[in-house]
Structures are given as structure tokens and as C-alpha cells.
Amino acid sequence: MNSTTAPSPRVLAYRPEIDGLRTVAVLPVILFHAGFMFFSGGFVGVDIFFVISGYLITSILAAEIAQGHFSILKFYERRARRILPALFFVIIATLPFALLWMLDSDIQNLGRSIMSVAVFASNLFFWRNTDYFDPAAGEQPLLHTWSLAVEEQYYIFFPLFLLLAWRLKKPGLTLFILVITCVSLALAEWGATYHPAVNFYLLPTRAWELLAGSLTAMVLFRQPGTPAAPDGFSLVKAALAITGAGLVLYSVFGFDETTPFPSLYTVVPVLGTCLIILFASPHCVTGKVLSLKPMVWIGLLSYSAYLWHQPLFALYRLSPLQFSNNDQIIFPLLIVVVFLLAWFSWKYIEAPFRYKNRISQKGVFRWAVASIVLLLGIGGTLNAVYKPVADLMAVQVQDCEGYDAGGSELACKKIGTGSRLVVLFGDSHVLPLVDAFSEDPAMTYMFVSIPGCPPLVGLERYDGIGNSSNCDKPGQLAHYAQQIASLQPEKIILVGRWTLYMHGWQKKNVLQKKHHLLQLETGETGLTPQQVVARGVDATVEFFGRTAPQSTLFILEQVPDIQMFGHVKAVVSALGDSVPRTAIDAWDEGEMSMLADEANGGALRVIRTKQYFCNAASCEIGKDKRFYYLDDNHLSASGAKLLSEPLKMAINP
Structure with a gap:
């Protein structure tokens, strides 16, 4: 999910353990959404990504501001190169299968979600329409884009904030960020009790996680603008890095959907991630494990893997394939497919857009605007065409x-x-x-x-x-x-x-x-x-x-x-118009x-x-290509007429 462009070496030295940390973030999210009970807190991977993003973006921006070559236009150019190509490619690839397997009302909803994704407001859309932990959320192909929207909304404000606040110097700026972080965390703790849906999806109660990464970057920042990485070996640093890894793993395996989130509980994975970034180096066991080639390789694919996993899992749950009753085989295979597709989009979609000699700055912005307009058009068309369905x-x-x-x-x-x-x-x-x-x-x-x-x-x-x-x-x-x-x-x-x-x-x-x-x-x-x-x-x-x-x-x-059978359209496709009573x-x-x-x-x-x-043996769920259900429990207009x-x-x- 993290979507930060790798900067040039003179701005930020490459740290392979950060890519390894991305692996620690993306794998639990994928396994959680695949239904592996052991990873009951896998959703904290998104919080790990938030911290990584806050750290990398702040490190890059602080270095550029300190060295005097910060450009807001170049910053958004990097964001466009990194975020948009793979995102739009995944959405377009998802559409044919969604049209094949989704009900009309779901397609209309998909159209609205596409429009919200195009303008990076999908967190607002899903806040109003979907509980993240609702089982029906597993059938939403673009649900995971809420986290991208949170990041992009953060990036609208943070570069300008950092530029204006830079005059405070490092101690004052760090204190200022710390105060805002604490305010956002306090708001999240309050929201977890009184407004859990708003709390989960919206920026004000998520900003502290990105700001925690920013604070980590400020701790490591050194004048004249070169962010430092953990250097040397000491037992204290090694112990703190291992402690961070332990906190992250505890969250992944110890939390579940009943854990208020985000809240003070979220401090556990956030603090763990910060400790890893601060103290994991090539000289300690945590840094060595995170720098292993497989960990780094998966980390490089993490953004594309994050993009692909939710549409793949959702479409499977909507398809007649789910009735094979071989989920214990199919989901591991789907995870393999996720990483194959991630490799493809990383190599042939993400990477080419990063080379300025292939696509100029002006070309990137033109392409970005055209893509946004295209997605708005697709989403608006789906919403309009399927609008006659009673909502x-x-x-x-x-x-x-x-x-x-x-x-x-x-x-x-x-x-x-x-x-x-x-x-x-x-x-x-x-x-x-x-x-x-x-x-x-x-x-x-x-x-x-x-x-x-x-x-x-x-x-x-x-x-x-x-x-x-x-x-x-x-x-x-x-x-x-x-x-x-x-x-x-x-x-x-x-x-x-x-x-x-x-x-x-x-x-x-x-x-x-x-x-x-x-x-x-x-x-x-x-x-x-x-x-x-x-x-x-x-x-x-x-x-x-x-x-x-x-x-x-x-x-x-x-x-x-x-x-217990599934989404009505998939059930009819696999079993016909009736199910066993x-x-x-x-x-x-x-x-x-x-x-x-x-x-x-x-x-x-x-x-x-x-x-x-129902008769004695079966219950009818549709007739003459008319479904009696809107999903797997709510009646459609045809079903309601039976009553x-x-x-x-x-x-x-």
C-alpha cells in the first residue's frame, strides 16, 4: 500500500530493511483478507504502511527543503508517477469480471466507488457505505483504496505545512509535529468509542500514524539535509529493534476485528514500526532478516500486491468458482496469482513511468488528468446506466x-x-x-x-x-x-x-x-x-x-x-434458481x-x-432471470412482491 517514490541516493540512502518492512506490512493484510484465521490482526499492515510513508516522505521533503531544491510540482509529479499507473491499470482490469459477476445494484455501487477513487476520496465513500469488518466488505473490489485516499489527502497538506514550519528549526518543528500527533491520537481514542466508522476511515484520526513516521524521520535527520540511517552496532539498539519487531508481530497475531481501531491499541504496531526504522541496521538480527533478498523482493512488489489482492479475492467471492468448496487450495493459489500480477504491473506499469527520459513531467500530468477523467467517465456511466435499480x-x-x-x-x-x-x-x-x-x-x-x-x-x-x-x-x-x-x-x-x-x-x-x-x-x-x-x-x-x-x-x-451459499448471482450461476432447504x-x-x-x-x-x-426440498431464489435478492439476504423488488x-x-x- 505504501506508495512513495524511491528518491535519488543524494537525498535518501537506500535502506533494504525498509523494503523488508513493507513485506511485513503487506503479507498480513493479504492473509487477513484471504481469511486465514491465524492472522486475525493482519489489518495492522495498513498502519505499518502509514508509518513507513510518513517516514520516507518526511525524510525526502526535509532533505530537499534543507538543500534548497524543494519543488511542490516535482513532489506531485513523483506521486503521480508512483501512484496512478498501477492503480488505474488494476481498476480497468477488474471491470470486465465485475460486470460479469456483480448484480446491477453492486455495479452501480462500483461505479460510485471508481469515481471516488479517481479523486482520492474513496475513504469518504466507504465510510458512508461499508463497514470494513462487515463480511460483505469482502465483496467490494476497491475497498482497500480507502488507505490510498488517506495518504493522498495527507500529502495535500503535509508538504506545505513542512515548508512553512521549517523556520522553527529541528527541535521546534519536532515538538510541533509531536503535539499534532498527540491531538490526532487522542481524537482516534475518542472516536473508537463514539464514532467508530468515522474513526476508521478518515484522515483526522489516522494522521497521527503518518506523523509518527514523520517524527521518526526528524529524529534521524541530520544537517545539512542528509537523513541518517541507523549506524553501528550496540546491544541497546539491537534490543530496541527486536522489541519493535515483537510489537508488530504481537499486533498481527494478537489483535482481531473486535480490537478498537485506530485507538491506543494502534500505538503497539505504530511504535513497533518506528523502533524498527530507528534501530534496525545491517549490523543487527532484525535488520539482517528484513534485508534478506526474498523480503526485499516482496517489499518492492508490495504496492502492486496491495492493489491486486482485494479485487482478486472479491471477484472470487462473487464468482461461481466459490462453489468448488476448495477454498483451502484456491486462496493460496490466488495469493500466488496476486504476486505474479504484482510483478507484472511493477515491471511493465510502475517502473516505466518512473523514468523521466521516457515520459516528461508535462506528459505525466497530461496522462494523469486524462486517466482521472476516464475513470470519472467510467464510474459515472456505470452509476447512470444501472440507476434504474431501486436503491x-x-x-x-x-x-x-x-x-x-x-x-x-x-x-x-x-x-x-x-x-x-x-x-x-x-x-x-x-x-x-x-x-x-x-x-x-x-x-x-x-x-x-x-x-x-x-x-x-x-x-x-x-x-x-x-x-x-x-x-x-x-x-x-x-x-x-x-x-x-x-x-x-x-x-x-x-x-x-x-x-x-x-x-x-x-x-x-x-x-x-x-x-x-x-x-x-x-x-x-x-x-x-x-x-x-x-x-x-x-x-x-x-x-x-x-x-x-x-x-x-x-x-x-x-x-x-x-x-451460507453466497451472493445470489453467483449462486444462481452455480446452482440454478433454487437451493436446498x-x-x-x-x-x-x-x-x-x-x-x-x-x-x-x-x-x-x-x-x-x-x-x-420454499417447498419441502428447496427454496427458490430467482425465476426467469429475476433474482429475489439484492445480495445474500436483502430482498429485491421481485422478492418483495412475493410477500x-x-x-x-x-x-x-
Whole structure:
């Protein structure tokens, strides 16, 4: 991922151990995304890259400023030569396969992500659209470009900052950078608790990692402008370098997706990387290991390898090939392919663009502008062509005037203005049901959705790793329910992906332990997730019985969840229009037991759905080239229409 152009020897002497450190960064990231459980903290490789980038860029800029030949134009020329050719090549190579295997709605989303990549704002795009640790993130070919966007945004400001602050001299400048670093780190620690998604993706809470590299460069900087490398051997330096390596390895193998990131935990790999840069030399064991030829060679390919791995893995997960059930063989082979492609793009795409005698400065900038315009055109075309696909997940709360959102994640949709009000209240599975209804002069249908959160009071999410900020605090779900009760609807229909809250995810090659699971607000422990959900259902029945006694309360049986099979387009390509029912029933056993209990209790009426999709042996997931799903669990418009009959029967018995 690190994308710093190698400068000339008179500016910064070559350190092979830095290329070896790039290997330590890129391999864990690739293995983590490939689903190797042993590398549960492999995502810290990105943080290692940030530190390396901050160190190299600051070393180069400080030397050029001190020697009096700094040029902002030349700096951005180097960035363009290093970053853009391989990036654009990978995107173009990804497109044909994405068009072949992605659903229309996903292609539209890909078009938007391409546009964001073109202007180095993909971290903003994915912040708004994708939780990095969500299993569905593994199907996003360009998700990894968020880190490139963070770096490039940093490089917009840092050269000018360094130039203006240079008059402070080394001690004052170092102190100034240290203060900013501490402020950014404090912001990250706060954001990890209160705004985890923003915290993960955006520059203000990531800048301290790059600045830590900058501080490392300032420590090594020597006048009249030649950055020093660790020199000589001492037991103290060797011990500090080994300590740094130990901190990095501990992060790779000891952290997982439940570790708040970035936060004070991130200091561990960041500090480890700084210690390696400061003290690893050819005279100590850490420097010798990092300078081994295989380590250096992989490090040289690291940028291209980082670019290739995510599209390759994502496209495989979207393709019919995933149904071979040979992932333990295929993923190692894909990793080999990643490095073969990385070697090709490094040798024939990256390297040629670095030679000024082949492409002039003016030519580089012309090519960069043309490429950006081309990607904007491609992304815009995909977005426009596939725009007719209903994007219900983007419906905004403003569609329901007077409804108090109480949280930024809430979305709402309203159909009709009739006197009879029916509210469908639940998680993201509510909004696709809009297509199950049509205008009725006597009715008003209101769809209230809190993505990733069940419509149950007395519960809260406890994973705290991304998109849970809308229901991971006591009282949040009760607040939403109170808003529903205040409307005094005729009928309330609870909608949820119940198996998700009872089991978590069931996807291949996914590193997750407790995503989307719930706990009681009372703090009571010792309950299974199924028991927690059942308690929440009982509490919700009691709540609406007290706050909306005139409302009839329903619960909608979850439609067949096909996540254990995969993305619907790939499933249809490999298995046809239906899947075996046995696996679905086994996964739904806890939900069916809960619904049976509620039906017998009588206070909550159950709306059955499975008979509209399934027979005794199989469940239909599409028909006549129409998919019933948007992905592996949300209904499409065609799928939602299958529920028109049971929903109308419930509303008008």
C-alpha cells in the first residue's frame, strides 16, 4: 500500500530493511483478507504502511527543503508517477469480471466507488457505505483504496505545512509535529468509542500514524539535509529493534476485528514500526532478516500486491468458482496469482513511468488528468446506466415529516396519506418491503429502518466495531420504539434478520467473532444469543402493549437467508434458481422456535413467509432471470412482491 517514490541516493540512502518492512506490512493484510484465521490482526499492515510513508516522505521533503531544491510540482509529479499507473491499470482490469459477476445494484455501487477513487476520496465513500469488518466488505473490489485516499489527502497538506514550519528549526518543528500527533491520537481514542466508522476511515484520526513516521524521520535527520540511517552496532539498539519487531508481530497475531481501531491499541504496531526504522541496521538480527533478498523482493512488489489482492479475492467471492468448496487450495493459489500480477504491473506499469527520459513531467500530468477523467467517465456511466435499480437503502429519514430520527443511521419511507396507519419497524430488511405494497387511498404505510439493529427494546449491540453506533448504547432502541408508539398506528409489524442476531454471520473466509450480536441493557450475563433475542421480543410486546394498546402487533418471519451459499448471482450461476432447504432450516431453527413460542402466547401474531419461497426440498431464489435478492439476504423488488399476499392478509384479515 505504501506508495512513495524511491528518491535519488543524494537525498535518501537506500535502506533494504525498509523494503523488508513493507513485506511485513503487506503479507498480513493479504492473509487477513484471504481469511486465514491465524492472522486475525493482519489489518495492522495498513498502519505499518502509514508509518513507513510518513517516514520516507518526511525524510525526502526535509532533505530537499534543507538543500534548497524543494519543488511542490516535482513532489506531485513523483506521486503521480508512483501512484496512478498501477492503480488505474488494476481498476480497468477488474471491470470486465465485475460486470460479469456483480448484480446491477453492486455495479452501480462500483461505479460510485471508481469515481471516488479517481479523486482520492474513496475513504469518504466507504465510510458512508461499508463497514470494513462487515463480511460483505469482502465483496467490494476497491475497498482497500480507502488507505490510498488517506495518504493522498495527507500529502495535500503535509508538504506545505513542512515548508512553512521549517523556520522553527529541528527541535521546534519536532515538538510541533509531536503535539499534532498527540491531538490526532487522542481524537482516534475518542472516536473508537463514539464514532467508530468515522474513526476508521478518515484522515483526522489516522494522521497521527503518518506523523509518527514523520517524527521518526526528524529524529534521524541530520544537517545539512542528509537523513541518517541507523549506524553501528550496540546491544541497546539491537534490543530496541527486536522489541519493535515483537510489537508488530504481537499486533498481527494478537489483535482481531473486535480490537478498537485506530485507538491506543494502534500505538503497539505504530511504535513497533518506528523502533524498527530507528534501530534496525545491517549490523543487527532484525535488520539482517528484513534485508534478506526474498523480503526485499516482496517489499518492492508490495504496492502492486496491495492493489491486486482485494479485487482478486472479491471477484472470487462473487464468482461461481466459490462453489468448488476448495477454498483451502484456491486462496493460496490466488495469493500466488496476486504476486505474479504484482510483478507484472511493477515491471511493465510502475517502473516505466518512473523514468523521466521516457515520459516528461508535462506528459505525466497530461496522462494523469486524462486517466482521472476516464475513470470519472467510467464510474459515472456505470452509476447512470444501472440507476434504474431501486436503491432503497439510500432512502432518507426526511421522507417521514415530523419523525424524530434520534440517530444518524435511521432511514424512513412513507407511502400514501390514508387514515389507517401501518408501521413496518425493523432493521435494513424493512426498506425492500416497500415494493410489496401499492397505493391505497385508505392506508398509510410507514417503513422505519435502523440498519443492523433489531426492533427490540431492552437490548443493545456490543461489538462496537463499525456500524453499531446507532444501537450500542442503552435506551437507543427504546427511543425508536417510543417514536413508533407515539404515532398510535393501527398495526405494527416487526421486521428483522433474526438469525443474524442469534448466530452472527455464516460466511466462508470471514474473520468475525461477535458482529451484530446483542446483550441485555440490564447487563445480565450467562444467556445465549437466542435467549437474549427472545427476552427482547417479550420486552417489546410488553412495551407496545403499554405504550400503544390499540395497535395490533405482528412479527414477520425472516425470509430464507442464503448467506451460507453466497451472493445470489453467483449462486444462481452455480446452482440454478433454487437451493436446498435443509441448510436454511438448520440455520433458522432458533428463529422458528422463538416464533412458535410467540404464536402460542398470542400477544404477537406471526406472518409466515417461507412457504412463498420454499417447498419441502428447496427454496427458490430467482425465476426467469429475476433474482429475489439484492445480495445474500436483502430482498429485491421481485422478492418483495412475493410477500404482498401474506402482508395484505395480516393488514386486512
